[in-house]
Amino acid sequence: xxxxxxxxxxxxxxxxxxxxxxxxxxxxxxxxxxxxxxxxxxxxxxxxxxxxxxxxxxxxxxxxxxxxxxxxxxxxxxxxxxxxxxxxxxxxxxxxxxxxxxxxxxxxxxxxxxxxxxxxxxxxxxxxxxxxxxxxxxxxxxxxxxxxxxxxxxxxxxxxxxxxxxxxxxxxxxxxxxxxxxxxxxxxxxxxxxxxxxxxxxxxxxxxxxxxxxxxxxxxxxxxxxxxxxxxxxxxxxxxxxxxxxxxxxxxxxxxxxxxxxxxxxxxxxxxxxxxxxxxxxxxxxxxxxxxxxxxxxxxxxxxxxxxxxxxxxxxxxxxxxxxxxxxxxxxxxxxxxxxxxxxxxxxxxxxxxxxxxxxxxxxxxxxxxxxxxxxxxxxxxxxxxxxxxxxxxxxxxxxxxxxxxxxxxxxxxxxxxxxxxxxxxxxxxxxxxxxxxxxxxxxxxxxxxxxxxxxxxxxxxxxxxxxxxxxxxxxxxxxxxxxxxxx
Amino acid sequence: xxxxxxxxxxxxxxxxxxxxxxxxxxxxxxxxxxxxxxxxxxxxxxxxxxxxxxxxxxxxxxxxxxxxxxxxxxxxxxxxxxxxxxxxxxxxxxxxxxxxxxxxxxxxxxxxxxxxxxxxxxxxxxxxxxxxxxxxxxxxxxxxxxxxxxxxxxxxxxxxxxxxxxxxxxxxxxxxxxxxxxxxxxxxxxxxxxxxxxxxxxxxxxxxxxxxxxxxxxxxxxxxxxxxxxxxxxxxxxxxxxxxxxxxxxxxxxxxxxxxxxxxxxxxxxxxxxxxxxxxxxxxxxxxxxxxxxxxxxxxxxxxxxxxxxxxxxxxxxxxxxxxxxxxxxxxxxxxxxxxxxxxxxxxxxxxxxxxxxxxxxxxxxxxxxxxxxxxxxxxxxxxxxxxxxxxxxxxxxxxxxxxxxxxxxxxxxxxxxxxxxxxxxxxxxxxxxxxxxxxxxxxxxxxxxxxxxxxxxxxxxxxxxxxxxxxxxxxxxxxxxxxxxxx
Ligand SMILES: [Mn+2]
Ligand SMILES: [Mn+2]
Numbered sequence: 001x002x003x004x005x006x007x008x009x010x011x012x013x014x015x016x017x018x019x020x021x022x023x024x025x026x027x028x029x030x031x032x033x034x035x036x037x038x039x040x041x042x043x044x045x046x047x048x049x050x051x052x053x054x055x056x057x058x059x060x061x062x063x064x065x066x067x068x069x070x071x072x073x074x075x076x077x078x079x080x081x082x083x084x085x086x087x088x089x090x091x092x093x094x095x096x097x098x099x100x101x102x103x104x105x106x107x108x109x110x111x112x113x114x115x116x117x118x119x120x121x122x123x124x125x126x127x128x129x130x131x132x133x134x135x136x137x138x139x140x141x142x143x144x145x146x147x148x149x150x151x152x153x154x155x156x157x158x159x160x161x162x163x164x165x166x167x168x169x170x171x172x173x174x175x176x177x178x179x180x181x182x183x184x185x186x187x188x189x190x191x192x193x194x195x196x197x198x199x200x201x202x203x204x205x206x207x208x209x210x211x212x213x214x215x216x217x218x219x220x221x222x223x224x225x226x227x228x229x230x231x232x233x234x235x236x237x238x239x240x241x242x243x244x245x246x247x248x249x250x251x252x253x254x255x256x257x258x259x260x261x262x263x264x265x266x267x268x269x270x271x272x273x274x275x276x277x278x279x280x281x282x283x284x285x286x287x288x289x290x291x292x293x294x295x296x297x298x299x300x301x302x303x304x305x306x307x308x309x310x311x312x313x314x315x316x317x318x319x320x321x322x323x324x325x326x327x328x329x330x331x332x333x334x335x336x337x338x339x340x341x342x343x344x345x346x347x348x349x350x351x352x353x354x355x356x357x358x359x360x361x362x363x364x365x366x367x368x369x370x371x372x373x374x375x376x377x378x379x380x381x382x383x384x385x386x387x388x389x390x391x392x393x394x395x396x397x398x399x400x401x402x403x404x405x406x407x408x409x410x411x412x413x414x415x416x417x418x419x420x421x422x423x424x425x426x427x428x429x430x431x432x433x434x435x436x437x438x439x440x441x442x443x444x445x446x447x448x449x450x451x452x453x454x455x456x457x458x459x460x461x462x463x464x465x466x467x468x469x470x471x472x473x474x475x476x477x478x479x480x481x482x483x484x485x486x487x488x
Numbered sequence: 489x490x491x492x493x494x495x496x497x498x499x500x501x502x503x504x505x506x507x508x509x510x511x512x513x514x515x516x517x518x519x520x521x522x523x524x525x526x527x528x529x530x531x532x533x534x535x536x537x538x539x540x541x542x543x544x545x546x547x548x549x550x551x552x553x554x555x556x557x558x559x560x561x562x563x564x565x566x567x568x569x570x571x572x573x574x575x576x577x578x579x580x581x582x583x584x585x586x587x588x589x590x591x592x593x594x595x596x597x598x599x600x601x602x603x604x605x606x607x608x609x610x611x612x613x614x615x616x617x618x619x620x621x622x623x624x625x626x627x628x629x630x631x632x633x634x635x636x637x638x639x640x641x642x643x644x645x646x647x648x649x650x651x652x653x654x655x656x657x658x659x660x661x662x663x664x665x666x667x668x669x670x671x672x673x674x675x676x677x678x679x680x681x682x683x684x685x686x687x688x689x690x691x692x693x694x695x696x697x698x699x700x701x702x703x704x705x706x707x708x709x710x711x712x713x714x715x716x717x718x719x720x721x722x723x724x725x726x727x728x729x730x731x732x733x734x735x736x737x738x739x740x741x742x743x744x745x746x747x748x749x750x751x752x753x754x755x756x757x758x759x760x761x762x763x764x765x766x767x768x769x770x771x772x773x774x775x776x777x778x779x780x781x782x783x784x785x786x787x788x789x790x791x792x793x794x795x796x797x798x799x800x801x802x803x804x805x806x807x808x809x810x811x812x813x814x815x816x817x818x819x820x821x822x823x824x825x826x827x828x829x830x831x832x833x834x835x836x837x838x839x840x841x842x843x844x845x846x847x848x849x850x851x852x853x854x855x856x857x858x859x860x861x862x863x864x865x866x867x868x869x870x871x872x873x874x875x876x877x878x879x880x881x882x883x884x885x886x887x888x889x890x891x892x893x894x895x896x897x898x899x900x901x902x903x904x905x906x907x908x909x910x911x912x913x914x915x916x917x918x919x920x921x922x923x924x925x926x927x928x929x930x931x932x933x934x935x936x937x938x939x940x941x942x943x944x945x946x947x948x949x950x951x952x953x954x955x956x957x958x959x960x961x962x963x964x965x966x967x968x969x970x971x972x973x974x975x976x
Contacts, residue, residue: 228716
């Protein structure tokens, strides 16, 4: 069998051209609606290379996501402008010193950048003022639309472009952010194709991990296996996020894998594994979680929890289509999980009563899913004045919007046994009654299960872009060496 | 054959305890010599986690190097102090919110940190003022020695510790940096053992790359192969620096491999490869370059250049011992390379005349080597008022110090055919006479060769910590499948 059925596809630069056209249309529409003149420039500043602390250790550069969306530029130190009146796109490249050719590589010409990135014109960054003034002849203080707005996942604000001579221009820091963010929420077919490839190679890498895992290994060896597969055969130099390779009780730590919990446990026979890993291809990401027993065979308790989560995952996907509320989907997932736990004798009582107490959040404290694109937590979850809910579980939702055709959103229900949540819930008179304490005791140290797929919302429903084995039968077969995808 | 002969060793925390003891001795000695009281605290601030631009994308945290040296702490958000009077070491850990247990993992107790990091006491970061005041009873404004000084590779200054309540203390930002930096220059046996392991696993990974390379592959596939080997079998989550996987003419780009030149060329039959890759293990790095033909067989031109560089590499290593000047070593490497090129008919004239014109820098514009430790370019190259030379080649030296027992320094001579340097040198009347223009023409697009090993300076000479095949015979044999290290 070949090591991979895939190879990295060419991504046409027209993807970013069409992203710019979409923004242009959208901002012109907005200006017209608010009776403002159709002129000025959208101006964005790309990312700069970063060194580590005081040293000359260069971190591998990754372009700022809004800039990547509009211009597709992989190099640091750029600015980009779009002329709202004419639709012209302009890139400003850093003027590199002659020494660059010795240390860093060929110094590319402006026409190289113009052709590679399919922009109307290209200049140097030290020409911004002059060029923008020249293009807006007759306007004394041309208007720049700068990017400034809240990222509702980080609570940080994007940094508006800044350059020497800014005071020559009028600036508007309020208009662009919501419009450009909304453009990013709805994916084009070209964008979907890249996200699909990131999903394909990552799905294959997850299968590779399932086939190679065994007790006695270290968690990080599976991280290494995943990264190697997606880079070697998919050309993915970046992961979308730090790999979460959690086994045993670590699988109840939602964001395991960071430097203070660095995937360094030794796998035990009988452990569940929860692997949340996704590769990024040419800026666009994937975000996939597979849960399975390290030794390849589910116990009955593992099956019970796994199928509870899989039912939630499948129920949500069956219900998803334009117009559906994401809060309803979150609650659907909770309901399905709670009902399964009730049927399994782990909790007792009426699921509607449990839902009224937000009891689902004890087992699934995180949100059901989030937009996915150039960022793993793609922005736009709370545009248009939406406010975050405050109730347990719901307050972790990264969006509460209605689904719309063209969104890509993760569906990632989970069920975890987290002492820090179970202990207070078992002590709380409002929720203690729901527990079968004896059964819960059995799951001490069990960890948790999450199943995460990336869904594209279509006109009539949704399409699962993730292609991992999901049923217990398929997982056990693949882990025992059966082909995947199965032979028809 | 097993995939690796190695496995990740335990690194005793005594390594960092002894680093602290060394600093304490050194700073006490300095204070005594300058007739200052032996009191006050060394206070360092560890690194914080960073998010990417405005998003919640967390970069994988890597501890600040001076803090890592003294405390070995892998977690972000710490401060550390050393009481100069008593020798007590104190860690200040961030007070984590209850939610941390749900999302990030178990909240560790202060006694956990105290035991894990072998410090005298541990507190929370919000207790710094109180604790330090309490420990210096009777002193109105205790003195803090903070880290502030120039990194001569980046030209950036280290950021002194900062916390709420700083104004309660006197601060000294001049004393600590040179003393602590000098401590880092001379490696202990415990440090050497970790650098040796980083070298062992990286050497093995380079051999793995040599065995698997073939025309038609992409450069990044060898980067992936290297990273996978060092993580899978060596537990190395970080590389010391971004992998340079340069083939063909890219091998003349000294710092190839960054985001704007991302190891994405397809390997051609007949190419030379120059792979500069090193893994980091528990903070300590390695820095290794291997050069070899992609197809496994050196041509006569490739042999000529390769052996010129290998002779320089071996000559320097034979000459290295305490008291030797690094500038002399750099010039020795240049002389050997020039002499080989002259014998090979590529350049003509007297090597002494060439050296007088600094002609060696045309073929080797970088410095011969640099200190290696917790940083790839470990600090301390220009302590004690040393000034950087200004002449070509020499001005790229990251140190000009005399060798001292316990230093770890790279030896990395190279010979490159760089248009941006050859063209002006061939036009310059002072150097044009040295070229055999016809022969030089043959090397258009050849790229370059670098051979880089990590050397430990011993009492009487030096020890090569790097274990890669270096002779043409060994490289060709290994690439054809012979065992490495060879059977005795
Ligand atoms: Mn996710
Ligand atoms: Mn080096």
